[in-house]
Amino acid sequence: MTSLTAQVFHLARRSVLRTLRQPANWITPLIFPLALMAVNTGGLDAATHLPGFPSDSFLSFFLAFPFIQGALFATVNAGVDLARDIQTGFINRLALTPMQSAALLFGHLGGVIAMGFLQAAWYLGVGLAIGVRLESGVLGGVVIFVLAVLIVLAFGSFGALAALRTGSTESVHSLFPVFFVFMFISSMNLPRNLIETDWFRVAASLNPVSYLIEAIRSLIIEGWNGEALALGFSVCIGLAIVGLTLSSLSLRGRMART
Amino acid sequence: MERAIEVRGLVREFKGGIRAVAGIDLDVAPGEIYGFLGPNGAGKSTTVHMLTTLLPPSSGSAKVGGHDIVKEGPAVRRTIGAALQEAALDPLLTGREHLKLQLALHGIPRADRNRRTDELLERVGLRLAADRKIGGYSGGMKRRLDLALALAHRPRILFLDEPTTGLDPQSRSALWDEVVRLKRDEGVTVFLTTQYLEEADVLADRVGIIDHGRIVAQGTPASLKAEIGRPTVEAVPTDGTQPSALEEIFGRFGELQPSTTGVAVRLDGKGDLADIVRALDSAQVKVADLHLHAPTLDDVFLAKTGRSLEGSEEPEEPAEAE
Numbered sequence: 316m317t318s319l320t321a322q323v324f325h326l327a328r329r330s331v332l333r334t335l336r337q338p339a340n341w342i343t344p345l346i347f348p349l350a351l352m353a354v355n356t357g358g359l360d361a362a363t364h365l366p367g368f369p370s371d372s373f374l375s376f377f378l379a380f381p382f383i384q385g386a387l388f389a390t391v392n393a394g395v396d397l398a399r400d401i402q403t404g405f406i407n408r409l410a411l412t413p414m415q416s417a418a419l420l421f422g423h424l425g426g427v428i429a430m431g432f433l434q435a436a437w438y439l440g441v442g443l444a445i446g447v448r449l450e451s452g453v454l455g456g457v458v459i460f461v462l463a464v465l466i467v468l469a470f471g472s473f474g475a476l477a478a479l480r481t482g483s484t485e486s487v488h489s490l491f492p493v494f495f496v497f498m499f500i501s502s503m504n505l506p507r508n509l510i511e512t513d514w515f516r517v518a519a520s521l522n523p524v525s526y527l528i529e530a531i532r533s534l535i536i537e538g539w540n541g542e543a544l545a546l547g548f549s550v551c552i553g554l555a556i557v558g559l560t561l562s563s564l565s566l567r568g569r570m571a572r573t
Numbered sequence: 574m575e576r577a578i579e580v581r582g583l584v585r586e587f588k589g590g591i592r593a594v595a596g597i598d599l600d601v602a603p604g605e606i607y608g609f610l611g612p613n614g615a616g617k618s619t620t621v622h623m624l625t626t627l628l629p630p631s632s633g634s635a636k637v638g639g640h641d642i643v644k645e646g647p648a649v650r651r652t653i654g655a656a657l658q659e660a661a662l663d664p665l666l667t668g669r670e671h672l673k674l675q676l677a678l679h680g681i682p683r684a685d686r687n688r689r690t691d692e693l694l695e696r697v698g699l700r701l702a703a704d705r706k707i708g709g710y711s712g713g714m715k716r717r718l719d720l721a722l723a724l725a726h727r728p729r730i731l732f733l734d735e736p737t738t739g740l741d742p743q744s745r746s747a748l749w750d751e752v753v754r755l756k757r758d759e760g761v762t763v764f765l766t767t768q769y770l771e772e773a774d775v776l777a778d779r780v781g782i783i784d785h786g787r788i789v790a791q792g793t794p795a796s797l798k799a800e801i802g803r804p805t806v807e808a809v810p811t812d813g814t815q816p817s818a819l820e821e822i823f824g825r826f827g828e829l830q831p832s833t834t835g836v837a838v839r840l841d842g843k844g845d846l847a848d849i850v851r852a853l854d855s856a857q858v859k860v861a862d863l864h865l866h867a868p869t870l871d872d873v874f875l876a877k878t879g880r881s882l883e884g885s886e887e888p889e890e891p892a893e894a895e
Contacts, residue, residue, distance in 0.1 A: 325677045336665045404661035411655050412678035573626045573646035
């Protein structure tokens, strides 16, 4: 009998191989968020002149955004892969082995996390190469990695939940616009205190994505902001707990082997 | 001797009260090939899913390899290998990667994985295609890999759910040879579902015929065929032969049957084909052609259900468990 860790390793390895063999699944998350960052930075650079804007570089301010968008891509791709396993019956093949049910979930998430790690390195590397300076230093960079991986885990658990609940690749794909709305109704373009439209500011304050962005952003442009980090990590861990719990319950129903 | 598979009153109901399997009993001896024959939607795959622990039964009981399918699921899974109806393979992985993943999840030590992978690839004739992605495999190659995956951990009992559906005759024949070899050389018990009469007839030591979720007949192919009746002899007369002369002779050996090409009789035990030939010869009645139609498993199905198995199809088995 293999241990849970070994099972997770083998399934995560498969997940990574699958991702690497579908170039659209890794090229898009690497390129598209940075392209959007370039467009937004060009168009919104003047925002740095607003009184109270926390940075004189919009690029540095906006660099947190690709981490979130990249996590979203990785999540949807992983959810689609899991849904495809259900649709094709591959999950039954796995269920006939001594594999523990949890290994399936964590194996998929392991692949997503590996992708999240690669993306974080890329975004941070590109950011530093084009002149962004990390106010929190090298240790801050390490914390950004940890946070980025946790965000991917949290989002990934909801992608897995959608896959396990519906067993449909189409349904998982339909999550993408929903997540996108969450991203845009957040503090991605402006700090919440500078958003003048009341409903938008309230919505951004209620939106957990704002706190994830602000935690990463604080490490880039402020240094060590305990409140932003505490909120970011709490939201992230909270989302991961809810997502993993619901996914585990759905997995129990989906793999109803005796 | 303990039975390899023992099923008692097994029932599976789906939402809406649909009874896909409506109380079946069967026994399979160790080393036996058991053919589970029936039309699409008769309950074959649902039975396999229950026996392989993928679907809990609604009621009844079953033991596979001496283990209860409900209470000892993990032990059952260690004992069995299964190639399910859909050859569920990952199109992005190679054949070798599939086998290595399967072996790793079965806990085969790393050192043995490569050797066993090569051995299985060789056995199913996929050595040259081992490092190609499954997306480029033909249907027959996928089925062969599916079989190799089912055999990866050397199971004592093998479930094959319609293993040759959609295969060309050559691939079908190769798979039949492998199934026979597994029984002969390794003593593997095989539970094989099929909708092909010939497959059940050629491969199975015993056959169970399922219809509407119930087993309507069970036994060796020969005994089942013998049970439902005697053979029919049909003659096609030559141009100069009077059909009435043929009918008179055939009438001595049984009840005349309708025939579109000549005269036919269902033998009633008063004689066999040789006796008919001798009678025709002594009466100097010439025939252009003479056929002996032995009963087939389709005749058995017809006799038990009132319709022919070939072309018979039930609504699809429900996919969603209750």
